[in-house]
Amino acid sequence: MNVHEYQAKQIFAKYGVPTPKGIMVESVKDAVTAAEQLGGPVWVVKAQIHAGGRGLGGGVKLAKSLEEVEELANEILGMTLVTHQTTAEGKLVQKLYIEDGADIKDEFYLSVVLDRKLEMPLIMASTEGGMNIEDVAEKTPEKIITVPVDPSIGFQGFHGRELAFGLGITDKNEQKNIISFASKLYKLYMDNDAELIEINPLVRTGNGEFLALDGKMGFDNSALGRHPDIAAMRDLSEEDPDEVEASKYGLSYVALDGEIGCMVNGAGLAMGTMDTINHMGGTPANFLDVGGSANAETVAKGFEIILKNPNVKAIFVNIFGGIVRCDRIANGIIEATKITDVNVPVIVRLDGTNAPEAAEILKNANISNLIVGDDLGDGAAKAVAAAKGE
């Protein structure tokens, strides 16, 4: 789960990680009030969406007067922001963060992330702040320093020194500041089961302090149960409504732009099914994993969500039952044809646990537009043909 910049900064503040003062607002009027409260003389008006690259997309701007704050708030609030991390349609800006301008001497990059190979958190830093870090990694990898922290010993002085010297920070007071900054960041990463913290830019001010000018945070969904305060920060308006609806039924759904609706059990087989369809000259309309506890109701819901997409010309149900029992899926398909008007051909391949029973159920149901696929290859081929009207 990801949170907004203003929420990340709330968490930073709780841990004493220095950030400029700021206030989140949802209207132009409140933006001006917030600016007055912060005092100025310079403010930054920032769009709050779950994507990076907001500045380049025109979602972060500097204001030098209250009039300008009003003007910019008017401009940014309600705009659709397109960045390299959003889809081509972009994201609607519904919240703004009004922030005090900072005295920026220079900019750094700092993040904490899981190193899968070392299987421990890693602090990554660079003197090339404010830039796209992927570009830095590609063009000047020597400018990125990495400091793994073994959780069994936690953040030690030597971790801090590696970081400070690695960034070329020579002033003793500044060294103390950056070490304290990183140590707090590591603590909040561990305490909150974060998946990622990224600060870009981290700025050094004129008097040698370090401030998080931006803040991105993602959390481990599996650990949200023990962090109700973090879970409460979830902003559903940032997520795809169909995906949210599907998740209520234990379905994992992602819309794509093809023509063949897919309903599969297991993420790996679901991706493999999409790959097979693609290989045979068709195009998948979605990724849908019905999960391990699929029953008639969830299958019917899956059909409903798939059929909402007007591009769908055929549906391929591909189930290899392990924990999932094929007879339940078969009943779900019959249920779905009763509730929703399934007006496209449905190709069904059921294998594994209780597959013979399922075949019997489907045969007896006599559904006119139902086609049986013998195996994955056969089912995919029939789905591709059906979508083409063959």
Next chain:
Amino acid sequence: MSILVNKDTKVIVQGFTGKEGSFHAEQCLAYGTQIVGGVTPNKGGQEHLGKPVFNTVAEAVKNTGATVSMIFVPPAFVGDAVMEAAEAGIELAVIITEGAPVKDMQMAKAYATKHNMKTIGPNCPGIITAEECKIGIMPGMIFKKGNVGLISKSGTLTYEGANQVCKEGFGITTAVGIGGDPIIGLSYKQILPMFEADPETEAIVMIGEIGGDLEIQAAKLIKEQITKPVVAFIAGQTAPKGKTMGHAGAIVSGTAGTAAEKMAALEAAGVKVVVSPAEIGKAVAEVLAKK
């Protein structure tokens, strides 16, 4: 022969009396797995599925001589359960539970390594040595005994792959579902050499997914150490680009983890890479015919 587990392996179940634990322990027993007992705190002394229940893993190990534990405890307790198994001298923990926090797995895996305990999973179907020992949740009937070793990140693709191998007239030595979480136990790197060393395994099916760089590491290892033919499929060639907020993870591993990258690395290592899982069976037949 087989790898890791066989008909003599003694297994206990952590989370034995729970709904999932009970259901799958019963299936494993029916398959022939030597489940010698289980652990559920405060139910010690009882009997479940005809086997003794213990309060702690240490007690269970002492009384049964079990060397493997199959873990079904709820996600929040997985870390604790794995560390308890390691402490008690279990040699292999097979973690089926889905949704264990990543931080817990970091700690638990480091502790397991310290105690020389191997782990498989979490969030995986488990391990099966065909017609001898099933430790997990896979449908046992599709795994016929044979000469092909199988390793997969995905549960259902494990079934798909095994089913196709068997339909082509071959069979499985051992199949391992390693799971696809950020922190997992045994992976390609450890298991491929085990198949190489197993005299009964004549070919290996390796199934991967987009994300991370385990398959790239595996490609390197195959090139250097594996002489047996390997058939591979990487799921997610058509998956849309992830909607992640930051890309620090990809920079750390030095790869974007795309299917194309992984397939190219495996092909360069001499692996027969198929573009669809529907072609796994035929590809296995082909590489075995060449031998």
